[in-house]
Amino acid sequence: MSVPTNTPGDRGASEASVSSPPAEPRFVDSVSLIAGREITMRLRSKAFLISTGVLMLAVLASVVLGSLFGGQSDPTKVAVVGSAAESVAGNEALEAVPVDDEAAGEQLLRDGEVDAIVVPDASDPLGITVIGLDQTPNGVVGALSVRPSVELLEPAAVDPGLAYLVAFGFGIVFFMSALTFGTTIAQSVVEEKQTRVVEILLSTVSARALLTGKVIGNSVLAFGQILAIAVLAIAGLMLTGQKVLLGGLGSSVIWFVVFFAIGFVMLAALFAATAAMVSRSEDIGSVTTPVTMLVMIPYFLVVFFFDDPTVLTIMSYVPFSAPVGMPVRIFLGQAEWWEPIVSLVILVATTAIAVAIGERIYRNSLLRTGARVPLAEALRG
Structure with a gap:
């Protein structure tokens, strides 16, 4: 039976591998x-x-x-009859919903599809009348009101x-x-x-x-x-x-x-x-x-x-x-x-x-x- 032997070079390599410290991590x-x-x-x-x-x-x-x-709300919907549409046109706060007559506008108001009705009125100084359901539509009235021009010296x-x-x-x-x-x-x-x-x-x-x-x-x-x-x-x-x-x-x-x-x-x-x-x-x-x-x-x-x-x-x-x-x-x-x-x-x-x-x-x-x-x-x- 043969017995494995180590040459001097093998023993040196083995001893070096045993005695060398582990490599330091990078x-x-x-x-x-x-x-x-x-x-x-x-x-x-x-x-x-x-x-x-x-x-x-x-x-x-x-x-x-x-x-x-800071959010912007949607325009308020109002039913407009005939020439009253001219008073609502160009108003960014209101969205006009044209109707044939006041009765049609009243039906939309009762169904909740509009917040008010704007009808022509020759006796009114503005030429229109705003009709609400059970209370005054202050938002619509405010949007239709005549307001003076406002200027700010240092606008934010x-x-x-x-x-x-x-x-x-x-x-x-x-x-x-x-x-x-x-x-x-x-x-x-x-x-x-x-x-x-x-x-x-x-x-x-x-x-x-x-x-x-x-x-x-x-x-x-x-x-x-x-x-x-x-x-x-x-x-x-x-x-x-x-x-x-x-x-x-x-x-x-x-x-x-x-x-x-x-x-x-x-x-x-x-x-x-x-x-x-x-x-x-x-x-x-x-x-x-x-x-x-x-x-x-x-x-x-x-x-x-x-x-x-x-x-x-x-x-x-x-x-x-x-x-x-x-x-x-x-x-x-x-x-x-x-x-x-x-x-x-x-x-x-x-x-x-x-x-x-x-x-x-x-x-x-x-x-x-x-x-x-x-x-x-x-x-x-």
Whole structure:
């Protein structure tokens, strides 16, 4: 019986294969793995699904209220007899339904097909008489009344009530999405430090890959949520027949999605970095308060100063409030074509700086447990 033997070369290759350490995963592979883990965990979270549902309901409510405040109602139908049709012709608030005589108009009125009858009357100064069923048709009377011409020195491009609803909608969506996902990232970072899981993770991947994966994973979810809300809002406007509003709101919604996608990356990095400075869940609020204020301030400013062009202009260029301020200005027609581009460039540059600073704080604080890491030490390393 023959016994297999190994040549010196085979033994060397075998020993080399045994002693060589496993290949370190590439940065891209590590980031994609961590990002996928973040996305999977959030999609299984009831809190995420509930918050998304609440935002969807808020958007639907805004669309419905917008249709009530800014929507255009159909013209009122009135039966007209003979020469009375001349008084109704050209009136956008009324739709004339010609009838042969007053009796035919009365039948339509009783059947509910028209709201009033307009008949010629030689004794009346206007030459017509309006006939109602059981009460005075004030809408028809008002539409037929002679009104003086009205001029406005500074006509508003958008109805103030509608402008408030749009501003409130942008503000609440930005506030809820940024705060929800930012808090989720902060809690995830502290939980990994508290359970010492981060030590195992850092033995396999770098701190930069871990932070990048968390930011990208949650940014994808936040962007997907905002995109779904934008599609829902546009579809709701189309279904409710608000074509005029859709024409003005469509471009502002697109810009809001673009600004939010970049702005959230900045906020996510800051939430993760500040959370890495503590080791207990109870301390998350104290370190993330400055970042939370950066999310809350734009919401309150746009709600209380939606009709102040000066405040909105400042907001549209400040990186932390630009995702809300600039889309509102675009909707109101206050922004020139080049202003969103300039504001976006400022936001991208600020995001790059914030991510670099956040990555440094995150890397220098992640393995330090116990007391809170001072900001100066976290930056110094």
